[in-house]
Amino acid sequence: MPTVYITAPTAAADELAETLVEDRLAACVNRLSTTSTYRWDGEIQRDEEAVLLAKTTAEVYDDLVTRVREEHPYDVPCIERFDEDDVFEPFAEWRAESVANR
Amino acid sequence: MPTVYITAPTAAADELAETLVEDRLAACVNRLSTTSTYRWDGEIQRDEEAVLLAKTTAEVYDDLVTRVREEHPYDVPCIERFDEDDVFEPFAEWRAESVANR
C-alpha cells in the first residue's frame, strides 16, 4: 500500500490533510514539522514547512495526486510514493475501508 | 533491511521504543512528534501522537510486530514495513549485531 510523502507550507498543511481524509483519499495523514534546505534561483534557502505522510491505497493514489495538485499552493509540489513491503493486516483493512466508501 | 513505521500515543511511545531496543528487536528507534488526522466513527479527528521508526533486520521483523501488538494500547495499531534499497555497510553490520545476541 502506498504512503505518500508531501511537503507543504505550514499554514496550508492542516487543511490539506483534512481535505484528503474528508474526501476519502487517505485513511489517515501524519503531519510532521520540518526545516527544508534547497536551492532556488541559485541561492540556498531555508524554510519551515510540514511533511504530510498520507496513508492510502493503490486504487485511489492517482486521485490523491490530482487533488493535492489542485489544493497545493506550490506549482511544483513534492509528491512522492513509497510502497510498503508489509502492513499489519487489520490496519491495512481499516485503510482500505476508510477510502473505499466514496 | 526493514525500517518499521509505528504510530503510538505520545505517553506510550518512549516505553515502546525502549522495550524494542531492550529486547533486541530493534537496534535503534527514532521517535518523531506528529499530528494525525483521520476519520473515526464518521468524524474527522486530530490527535497528537508519535511516529516510531524502528531499525531492525528481516530475521526479527515478525517478533518485533508480535511485541508491538502486545505492548501497544490500540487494537489496530499502524505497523508498516519499508525495506531499504541500500544501507551504509558498517551501520548495517551494527544493526545486525545489535539484534543478533538474543
Next chain:
Amino acid sequence: MPTVYITAPTAAADELAETLVEDRLAACVNRLSTTSTYRWDGEIQRDEEAVLLAKTTAEVYDDLVTRVREEHPYDVPCIERFDEDDVFEPFAEWRAESVANR
C-alpha cells in the same frame, strides 16, 4: 529516485544539509527533530538528534554517501536509501536539474 535517510547530532545537521545542497548532491533536504533510543556499550541511551531526508538522484547517490561520511561526526552514521515508487513528474525534473549542473 532515492530519498536518503541520515541521522545526525542536532548541532551538525544544518551544516550537513547545507553542504549537500550547496555541492548539488541533493536538490532539497528535509530536517526533522527526533529522539533516538539505542544500545551502546550494553546500556540503553536516549539522545536528541536530527533526521535528514535528502532528495537526490541515482546518479549522484554514491557521491552523496561519500560526502556524508567525510562530514559526519560519527564513525558509523545511519545512511539508508529508500527508492520512491513514483514521483510527481515536474518535481522529479526539478530534482534532476538541481543536481545535474555540477
